[in-house]
């Protein structure tokens with residue numbers, strides 16, 4: 001079942017505190033961006049990869065694509081101020097796709113079986129997102145005061161990929177844009193448009209490289225994977 005993947009890669013990585021785009025930071029000597037792209041390069045269901053980038057990083061990205069033979073990247077589009085704007089620009093460039101996945105370039109440990117399950121569920125139901133169960137006790141807090149404990153069984157931490165039938169996501173994004181709504185993921189746009197979005201259970205390994213501790217975890221994940229192979 002074929003899909004196009006859209007990768008927002010135009011962030012500034014403030015929380016990582018690195019100089020420049022955190023996606024060029026290396027894990028096992030290879031940029032985070034290349035780790036992520038390789039997953040899709042190696043997936044036979046993936047038809048093309050569209051990257052949202054910063055104009056000033058175009059050259060660096062092209063060097064990375066050449067060095068790691070990332071031939072499925074068909075388009076580099078310039079991203080926007082917020083993640084949602086970057087995704088929307090990339091979605092325009094994906095016109096003609098039937099199924100589209102949106103995946104943070106900063107999540108290098110996504111696994112192929114999760115991608116395939118997402119594609120299957122999205123094809124059937126319209127939308128599906130990768131998620132993991134909440135591990136801790138979860139409470140609703142306002143102004144520093146606990147208001148209630150939320151039943152953990154109902155809570156999931158949402159990741160990417162987020163998979164949709166292309167036109168459904170484009171229409172939902174257009175509606176959000178017209179209403180001036182900016183969300184933190186694609187599912188929020190779909191939910192607002194009244195579309196069903198389903199969960200596909202993913203792995204805690206599919207961590208977003210957000211703060212410096214995530215890099216330490218990333219190296220550990222790679223060590224474990226090497227030992228298991």
Ligand SMILES: Nc1ccn([C@@H]2O[C@H](COP(=O)(O)OP(=O)(O)OP(=O)(O)O)[C@@H](O)[C@H]2O)c(=O)n1
Pocket residue numbers: 007008009010011012013014015016052079080081082083084086087104105106107208209210
């Ligand atoms: N305007 C933006 C903001 C984010 N992203 C991308 O969206 C993904 C998830 O964002 P996050 O990891 O939170 O990255 P940053 O926005 O770069 O981080 P920070 O919030 O710490 O600055 C990343 O691959 C990032 O490059 C993007 O394409 N365009």
Ligand SMILES: C[C@](O)(CO)[C@H](O)COP(=O)(O)O
Pocket residue numbers: 083104158159160184185186208
């Ligand atoms: C889309 C996302 O990865 C879902 O967990 C996440 O919301 C994006 O990162 P941000 O920190 O919210 O920008």
